[in-house]
Amino acid sequence: MSRRALRAGQVLLTGGLAAAAARAAYAALNQRPPGGPDTWSRTNHRGEPVTLLEGPAAAAAAVAVALITPGLPARSRAALALAGAGAAAFGGYDDLKGDGDKRGFRGHLGALAHGEVTTGAVKIAGIGATGLAAGVLAGRGGRGAGAAVDIVVNAGLAAGGANLLNLFDLRPGRAIKVTLATGAVLGAACPAGRLAAAAPAGAALAVLPEDLGERAMLGDSGANALGAMLGTAAAAVLPRKARVTVLVAIAGLTAASEVVSFTRVIERTPALRWLDMLGRRPPATSAPGQARNEHGADEAHGAGVTDGPGEASQAHQAAAPPGAPASAPAAAAPR
DSSP, rough: OOHHHHHHHHHHHHHHHHHHHHHHHHHHHHHHHOOHHHEEEEOHHHOEEEEETHHHHHHHHHHHHHOOTTTTTTHHHHHHHHHHHHHHHHHHHHHHOOOTTTHHHHHHHHHHTOOOOOOOHHHHHHHHHHHHHHHHHSSOOOOHHHHHHHHHHHHHHHHHHHHHHHHTSSSTTHHHHHHHHHHHHHHHOOHEEEEEHHHHHHHHHHHHHHHHHTTTTOOHHHHHHHHHHHHHHHHHHSSSHHHHHHHHHHHHHHHTTTTTTTHHHTTTTTHHHHHHHHOOOOOOOOOOOOOOOOOOOGGGOOOOOOOSSTOOOOOSSSSSOOTOOOOOOSSSOOO
């Protein structure tokens, strides 16, 4: 068997295992949701229930399969798993306990400057710490200033990737489509990229029908985990110049998200709009006089990272869990 055929088989095996594991995890979590179904249930802009369990299922599957991916160095496997597990844990914390009135880096860091520690600030610090640890593991074994640069760049890719993918999780299926596109770009960049991205891509693909059907959503737990793993995959396989280029792009898009709506750009670009709508249900119609946000939800529930001025991210737009008081903070975005 040729080396190319062997590598292709490893990619297919890894992606297939991740997809099967994600479906199994999703079914198991739906059968016995930790804390009960209401803990994970949200009401979307159509008035229909959606579950946050898609995110933990995809994250758990991607992390577990990354640890056993054939053909990847042990340190790369450990880096992928650590980045994904850390981002899933801190993202899940923000999903379930999220503060409803602080949005984006500016909101969370501004609150911190006034002595208030938000769940978003905890998430930023936690994902930054696990991203740094993953960056160390993904390092190329050099010494001196070069090694330090590699660690900083790698950490930025892991943490930045986690945040950036979450910024795309504003419409059904969008973050998963970005995950698959990113995996394809990594695969085109080098053969090792296909293998490194196979676990998160396979897990994401497996839950795409639930996401597009608006039955479930990634939430911060899933989007942060998949993004962190894709960033770490880039850190593990790309040369330094390419990694720096990717990091600059991530930083630029993240900064742009504070002032520019990704959704408005997508909707004004025919090709992007077509891709964004591919497989989705037709948009719901607003009630007369009702304010609408990025995901078609009542603005009163907006409480997440912003996608441009005044727009709430899907990661925090949902109504409070059933039975919660009306003043309870939103914990995830509506569908």
